[in-house]
Amino acid sequence: xxxxxxxxxxxxxxxxxxxxxxxxxxxxxxxxxxxxxxxxxxxxxxxxxxxxxxxxxxxxxxxxxxxxxxxxxxxxxxxxxxxxxxxxxxxxxxxxxxxxx
Amino acid sequence: xxxxxxxxxxxxxxxxxxxxxxxxxxxxxxxxxxxxxxxxxxxxxxxxxxxxxxxxxxxxxxxxxxxxxxxxxxxxxxxxxxxxxxxxxxxxxxxxxxxxxxxxxxxxxxxxxxxxxxxxxxxxxxxxxxxxxxxxxxxxxxxxxxxxx
Numbered sequence: 286x287x288x289x290x291x292x293x294x295x296x297x298x299x300x301x302x303x304x305x306x307x308x309x310x311x312x313x314x315x316x317x318x319x320x321x322x323x324x325x326x327x328x329x330x331x332x333x334x335x336x337x338x339x340x341x342x343x344x345x346x347x348x349x350x351x352x353x354x355x356x357x358x359x360x361x362x363x364x365x366x367x368x369x370x371x372x373x374x375x376x377x378x379x380x381x382x383x384x385x386x
Numbered sequence: 387x388x389x390x391x392x393x394x395x396x397x398x399x400x401x402x403x404x405x406x407x408x409x410x411x412x413x414x415x416x417x418x419x420x421x422x423x424x425x426x427x428x429x430x431x432x433x434x435x436x437x438x439x440x441x442x443x444x445x446x447x448x449x450x451x452x453x454x455x456x457x458x459x460x461x462x463x464x465x466x467x468x469x470x471x472x473x474x475x476x477x478x479x480x481x482x483x484x485x486x487x488x489x490x491x492x493x494x495x496x497x498x499x500x501x502x503x504x505x506x507x508x509x510x511x512x513x514x515x516x517x518x519x520x521x522x523x524x525x526x527x528x529x530x531x532x533x534x535x
Contacts, residue, residue, distance in 0.1 A: 335495030349482040363516030370523035
């Protein structure tokens with residue numbers, strides 16, 4: 286079983302390493318995203334979103350739903366930290382309190 | 387956090403730095419549409435202002451926000467974001483489609499800019515209050531352990 290898993294992992298890693306070479310290079314003009322999506326954003330973002338900053342237009346307008354859940358993740362992270370750290374009963378151990386009393 | 391932070395030099399320096407940090411945070415929020423910046427960065431800056439004033443003055447800080455309030459306000463910030471989406475939805479558009487916001491404007495891209503400002507205010511409040519939350523929780527935990535000993 287363990288040998289099988291090892292072989293499987295090796296095969297997957299080999300496939301990953303060999304297929305990575307087929308990816309388009311960074312900044313390749315002929316790659317798919319640079320031919321369809323990017324020029325549209327660059328040309329239309331000012332008249333679509335009214336913001337001279339393309340990044341803000343992308344984050345807040347075209348990808349607004351994504352940013353909303355990003356904010357929710359931030360909120361949940363803060364909520365989790367507060368729930369874990371600031372609960373007064375969870376941190377102390379009852380034996381220690383008995384010793385103090 | 388009971389005892390004040392640092393010496394007289396740090397206290398005086400931070401007293402001067404705090405208002406500038408807060409103003410710069412608001413500037414980053416408003417200017418985020420036109421330049422580098424935005425909600426997340428502005429939230430971090432504003433929270434640093436509050437954290438610094440808490441470090442200097444402890445519980446007597448004028449910007450002090452309790453854990454409960456900051457937790458509620460973090461939720462309110464997230465809600466402002468979603469409410470902007472619902473506002474557009476109630477006016478007949480898609481969720482977060484700012485062209486349908488119920489305000490008067492000559493071009494739709496002005497409405498879009500307004501919507502971006504709304505959601506960035508929401509993001510700012512959420513990030514700011516979350517950072518204050520985490521500081522509060524850690525400080526409270528430290529005070530508890532200190533008083534137990």
